[in-house]
Amino acid sequence: MRESDVMQHRVVDALGTRIHLVEAGSGPLVLFVHGFPESWYSWRHQLGAVADAGYRAVAIDVRGYGRSHSPLKVEDYRMVSHVADNVGVVRALGEETAIIVGHDWGAPIAWNSALLRPDIFAGLALLSVPYSPRSSFKPSEQFRYLGGDEEFYIEYFQQVGRAEVEIESDLSRWLLGFYFSASGDAPVGDGRGSMVHVGPTGRLVDRFAWPETFPAWMSEEEFEFYLGEFERTGLTGGLNRYRNVDRDWADLAAWDRAAVVQPSLFIGGERDGPTMWGGKAIGAFPTTMPNLTKSVIVPGCGHWVQQEAADVVNRELIEFLARWG
DSSP: OOGGGOOEEEEEEETTEEEEEEEEOOSSEEEEEOOTTOOGGGGHHHHHHHHHTTOEEEEEOOTTSTTSOOOSSGGGGSHHHHHHHHHHHHHHTTOSOEEEEEETTHHHHHHHHHHHOTTTEEEEEEESSOOOOOOSSOHHHHHHHHHTTSEEHHHHTSSTTHHHHHHHHTHHHHHHHHHHHTSTTSOSSOSSOOTTEEOTTSOGGGGOOOOSSOOTTSOHHHHHHHHHHHHHHOSHHHHHHHTTHHHHHHHTGGGTTOOOOSOEEEEEETTOHHHHHTHHHHHTHHHHSTTEEEEEEETTOOSOHHHHTHHHHHHHHHHHHHHHO
C-alpha cells in the first residue's frame, strides 16, 4: 500500500490552540500552510505525492478555518500567534524540525516561522507570495498606495463586518467568483476592472468573473467541499488575518530587513497577482533569500498554483525536499 492511501485527520493541542490537521506518510516532517480563503484541502494534491516520496506530509487548518480554533478577538490572529501554532503542531507531532511550505497568506506565515524559529523550521518553500522583508513603511500605507484612486482589497477587508456582509449575501457565488477571478483561466480585459480593487459600487464582488463550467483544476465536488467549510465557519477568521498587518509590522520590528537564511524554494504563477506585484521582491532574492535553490514561474498559471499546476508543484517540491529534506 502506498503512503498516500492512508490519510489521517487529527486535532492536536498546539501550545494551547486547537489545530486540525491531515497527515500522510512517514519520514521527515513537511508542514503545509494554506492561505485565504482555503483550508488543508488546498494541499490535497501534494499530501499524497510528498508522502509517497518518503516524507511525513501534514496540512493544517490555519486558526480561524475548518475544525481549528477560531478566536473571537481580531488581535488573536496576529502573525506571532500563527507562528506559535506552527511550533505547537511540530511539538504535538513529536518532531523536532520541519520543512515548512506556505501558499498565499500561508507564505508569510511560513517565512515568519522560519525567521522566528530557525531551530525548528530548517527549510522553506513559498508559493505565490515572494518573501519581502519588513520595511520602514506600515503595510496600511503601502496598501493605500496600491489602491490609487480606488480601494485595494486589503484596505477593504480592514473594517470588521464590511466584507462579511457582502460575502454572506451569496456565499457560493462570492467564493466561486473569487476563486475563478484569481485563476489563470480568468478573462483578461473584459471591462470589469481589477478584481483586487473596490470600485464605485463599494463591493469587491462586482469585479469578479464566473466560469461557464467548473475549471479543470477545481471540480464541482471540490468546490462544494470549500463551500461546506465556510458555510459552517464563515470567513471572519480568515479576514482577521488581514486585520493584523499593522500589528504584525510593530510586533516584528526586531526582524526588520532580515534575510531568510534557510534553504528555500519559490513557485509562482505567471498570471498570479501577488507574484506579478512581487517582481521587485523576486529580483531581490539573492540578498533576501541567499540560500534560494530555485525560483519557478509557471506559464499561464494563476493564484491557486498548487491546484492549477499540481504536477509542476509536486515535482519541484519533491526535488527540493530530496536535496534539503
